[in-house]
Amino acid sequence: MLLATSTSGCLTFVFESDGSVQRPGWSATVTCAAPPTCAAPSALTAPTVTDTTADLAWTAGGTETEWDVEVGLPGFTPDTMTAEVTVLGITPTPDTLVSGLLPNTDYEYYVRAVCDLADTSIYIGPFTFTTACAAFTAPYFEDFETFVTSTTFVEDECWSASATAGFDWNVDGAGSTPSTGKTAHWQQIVV
Structure with a gap:
C-alpha cells in the first residue's frame, strides 16, 4: 500500500530500468481514500528463534495495545487465510x-x-527469519548423497565443514561423494 505524502494526495510512479530485463507493461489498482486512522507498527524483529519457536517483536505505531500477527512461508499474502500461524488480539505489549x-x-x-474493532492499520512486513536446525538424535546417519554438486562443501542440511588444511571433500556430477582418501571432520550446526 502506498500512502501519499502530499496534501494533494497525488501519487507519482517512477520506473527505472538497467535494460537487462524486458517485460510487457504493468497494471495497478489505485484507490483514493483517506489514510488509515490507526497507525501501523514498525521495526519488526525476531530476537530469539529456536528450531520450533520464534519470539517476534515490533514497535507500536501509536497508542494501540493490540495487534494481529501472521506468520507464513516466504511469499504468502497476509489477511488471505494462507498463513501458517495466525495470532489475533495480542495484548498488551x-x-x-x-x-x-x-x-x-x-x-x-x-x-x-488494532486500534478498535473496526479500525486496524495496514499489515506491515514481511520480516524474514529462519528457524534453527533441530538436534539430531544419536545414532544418526548422513550419507551426504543429497547435497548440491560442488567441488567445495557448501553448508547444507544443518551441516558445516571445518576449514582445516589437508582435508578435501566434494560431491561430483555423477552424484557420488568421493573423498581424496583423507578423513574429513564434520560438525552439526546448532544455534
Missing part, C-alpha cells in the same frame, strides 16, 4: 511467541495494529 514452526525453515511475518 508489542511481542509474541509463536510455536509449531518447522526446523531449518524460512518464514516471514506481518503485523497490524
